[in-house]
Amino acid sequence: MREHGGNIDLAVQHFGGRAEDWIDLSTGINRQPYPMGEVALGHWANLPSRSGINSLHRAAQQAYATRAPILAIGGAQAAIQLLPQLAARGRARILAPTYNEYGAALEAAGWEVAEVSDLEELAGADLAVVCNPNNPDGRRQSASGLLALLPRVGRLVVDESFADAVAGLSVTPEAGRPGLLVLRSFGKFYGLAGLRLGFVLGHEADIARLAAMAGPWPISGPAIAVGRRALLDRDWADATMRRLDRDSLRMDAEVQSQGWQLVGGTPLFRLYDTSDATAAQEKLGHRQIWSRVFARNRGWLRLGLPGDETEWSRLAAALGR
Numbered sequence: 001m002r003e004h005g006g007n008i009d010l011a012v013q014h015f016g017g018r019a020e021d022w023i024d025l026s027t028g029i030n031r032q033p034y035p036m037g038e039v040a041l042g043h044w045a046n047l048p049s050r051s052g053i054n055s056l057h058r059a060a061q062q063a064y065a066t067r068a069p070i071l072a073i074g075g076a077q078a079a080i081q082l083l084p085q086l087a088a089r090g091r092a093r094i095l096a097p098t099y100n101e102y103g104a105a106l107e108a109a110g111w112e113v114a115e116v117s118d119l120e121e122l123a124g125a126d127l128a129v130v131c132n133p134n135n136p137d138g139r140r141q142s143a144s145g146l147l148a149l150l151p152r153v154g155r156l157v158v159d160e161s162f163a164d165a166v167a168g169l170s171v172t173p174e175a176g177r178p179g180l181l182v183l184r185s186f187g188k189f190y191g192l193a194g195l196r197l198g199f200v201l202g203h204e205a206d207i208a209r210l211a212a213m214a215g216p217w218p219i220s221g222p223a224i225a226v227g228r229r230a231l232l233d234r235d236w237a238d239a240t241m242r243r244l245d246r247d248s249l250r251m252d253a254e255v256q257s258q259g260w261q262l263v264g265g266t267p268l269f270r271l272y273d274t275s276d277a278t279a280a281q282e283k284l285g286h287r288q289i290w291s292r293v294f295a296r297n298r299g300w301l302r303l304g305l306p307g308d309e310t311e312w313s314r315l316a317a318a319l320g321r
Contacts, residue, residue, distance in 0.1 A: 002100050003295060005302070006193075011290040023311050024304075026292040028135070028162065028269035030244070031307030033191025034236060036226045043221035052224045056231075060199050063231040064184060068175035069207040072227070073218045076161050076185040076198040077101060082213050083127070083181075084109030086206060087155060090126030095119060097296060098131045099159065119145060126154035132169065133162050136271050136294065136302045138264035143171045150180055155206075157181045161198075164189035164237070165244050165267040175201035188268060189240070190230050197223040244268060247305045250312075258319060260301070269304045277301040287318035 005026035008019050023031075057070045073079050080101050089110045094102050096115035106113045111127070119141060122128040128149065132141045150156050160182055163170050175182045181202040187193030197219060200210055211218075219227075230236070244267035251270050252262055258280070260272035274280040277293040280301045284291050292302040306312045 002104060005292040005304075008290055011285060011288075015285045015288065017288050021288050023289045023306060023314060025306065025315075026290045026302070026304065027188075027193070028266070028302070028304045029188050029193050030191035030240070030268060031305065031311065032240070032243070034226075034230045034233070036192065036229065039222050039225050043225045046221060048217050048219060048221045048224055052221070053219070056219075056224045056228045059228040059231040060184070063234075063237070064170065064172040064199075064201065066172040066175055066201060068172065068182075068201045069204045071200045071207050071211050071214065071218070072223075073198055073200060073210075073214055074196045074223075075187065075193075076159065076183045078196075078214070078218070079183050079198060079200045079210070080105050082210055083157060084111055085213060086209060087127065090154065091124070092127040092129065093122045093125035094129040095122060095131070095134070097137070097294075098129075099135050099161075102129045102157075102159075119149060122149060122156075123152040127157065128153040128155070129157045129159065131159040131161070132171075133166055133266045134264075135162060136265075136269070136292070136300070138162075138266045138269075138271065140166070140169060143169070143174070146171055147174060147177075147180075150177065153179070155179050155181065157183065159183045161185035161188055162266045162268055165241055167241065172201055176203060178203045178205075181206060186227055186230075189237075192226065192230075195223050195226060196220075197227050241267070244305065251303065251305055254312075254316060254319060255303075263300065265302075267305075269302055271300060271302045273299045274301045275299050284315075284318050287314065289315060289318050 008024050056072050084106050092106045092111045092113045094115050103113050184199040186197040248267045260274045263271040263273050265271050281291050281293050294300045306315050
């Protein structure tokens with residue numbers, strides 16, 4: 001099993017309590033989710049319609065400021081599983097360290113996979129993968145730098161799963177260019193990861209092939225209804241971006257007493273060098289707050305942001321224990 005956040009069952013098994021008693025800060029998912037409201041029975045009872053899916057596509061294009069072809073799919077992870085089938089096997093290079101499912105999916109499909117540490121080292125790859133902003137360190141690449149790389153690789157995948165909270169970073173306005181694919185996650189920024197919704201934007205030929213692989217009903221009726229409603233609610237999105245910016249700075253201030261050093265992050269999560277992340281995770285775990293540690297760097301601890309003031313108070317108490 002590869003490392004992931006969100007494994008709250010492991011926290012319960014190790015520290016006890018009920019899952020609902022825990023504050024899960026291991027994922028970087030917004031803990032103040034979009035207020036989705038009522039979902040009509042028809043969205044649950046009927047198969048998703050083509051017109052409904054198209055209306056969601058238009059809402060996503062509007063939210064992501066693009067006219068590029070788009071495919072709604074069951075989360076960004078579902079798109080990652082399809083990527084290796086989009087072209088003949090070849091050389092894949094991944095800007096690392098980053099989300100570990102890319103390498104696993106490509107290797108399982110027979111691709112030659114290498115991790116690189118610099119954007120320029122992606123040049124020459126048949127498939128290049130960049131998470132922007134990066135998970136887990138929040139490293140950011142400029143849109144101009146990514147687009148300059150495009151002619152030098154066979155296909156460039158830019159994973160923007162955490163980009164909703166960072167203004168001016170996205171390359172979605174250019175996503176119609178041949179060879180460029182952009183992945184967006186809905187669940188992280190909107191705090192509704194259980195809905196399993198994401199998007200792929202790209203050239204019409206790539207999107208058509210991915211759509212054929214995904215099948216006629218790649219998302220659910222409730223995902224269409226809630227996703228469209230949320231994506232068109234720009235007032236909520238703007239207010240949430242401002243709140244996350246404030247709260248990310250609040251988190252940095254909260255951990256100062258621990259002597260942890262900020263490595264990086266986004267407005268949805270922070271990454272700290274604690275010198276002993278396992279000990280830090282244990283300290284929080286005893287107060288039923290779950291965090292993310294990394295086998296490849298024993299000092300790194302990643303924390304998402306608490307939701308309401310009760311959660312912030314519990315975090316402060318756990319840190320002061």
